[in-house]
Amino acid sequence: MAWYFYEAIPESKVPPGTKARCLVEGFDIAIYNVDGTFYASADACPHERVSLGDGGYVDGETVTCGAHRWCFNVRTGECYEDAGFKLTTFPVGRKEGMVYVGFWGDDTVEEEAPTAGFDDAEDDAEAPA
Numbered sequence: 001m002a003w004y005f006y007e008a009i010p011e012s013k014v015p016p017g018t019k020a021r022c023l024v025e026g027f028d029i030a031i032y033n034v035d036g037t038f039y040a041s042a043d044a045c046p047h048e049r050v051s052l053g054d055g056g057y058v059d060g061e062t063v064t065c066g067a068h069r070w071c072f073n074v075r076t077g078e079c080y081e082d083a084g085f086k087l088t089t090f091p092v093g094r095k096e097g098m099v100y101v102g103f104w105g106d107d108t109v110e111e112e113a114p115t116a117g118f119d120d121a122e123d124d125a126e127a128p129a
């Protein structure tokens with residue numbers, strides 16, 4: 001098992017201090033640019049599934065959902081309102097101006113996606129529980 005990275009969105013579409021929603025391998029993903037460092041999470045807010053990439057706003061490592069103003073850390077997934085909720089986060093890689101998002105999988109089904117060779121990939125990120 002390893003992290004397999006899939007093309008998500010051009011870096012230029014997510015300037016510092018902003019976020020965007022994109023589709024990666026059929027999954028809605030939110031991409032955040034925190035002072036030039038990119039983070040990725042599931043797009044759906046863990047509270048009531050509203051899009052984080054389309055609504056609300058990002059300030060530093062905190063994204064605030066536009067629906068009920070719950071706040072999450074985009075790096076750790078921590079929810080500041082209720083520790084019982086957690087935002088699913090993904091490792092990010094960057095290469096030639098493109099942001100890639102890592103999904104955990106095995107090489108029998110993920111053989112097309114690269115596992116390494118990024119400028120700053122978090123391919124050593126912890127395996128999901």
Ligand code: FES
Pocket residue numbers: 045046047048049050065066067068069070
């Ligand atoms: S849906 Fe995001 S805070 Fe309620």
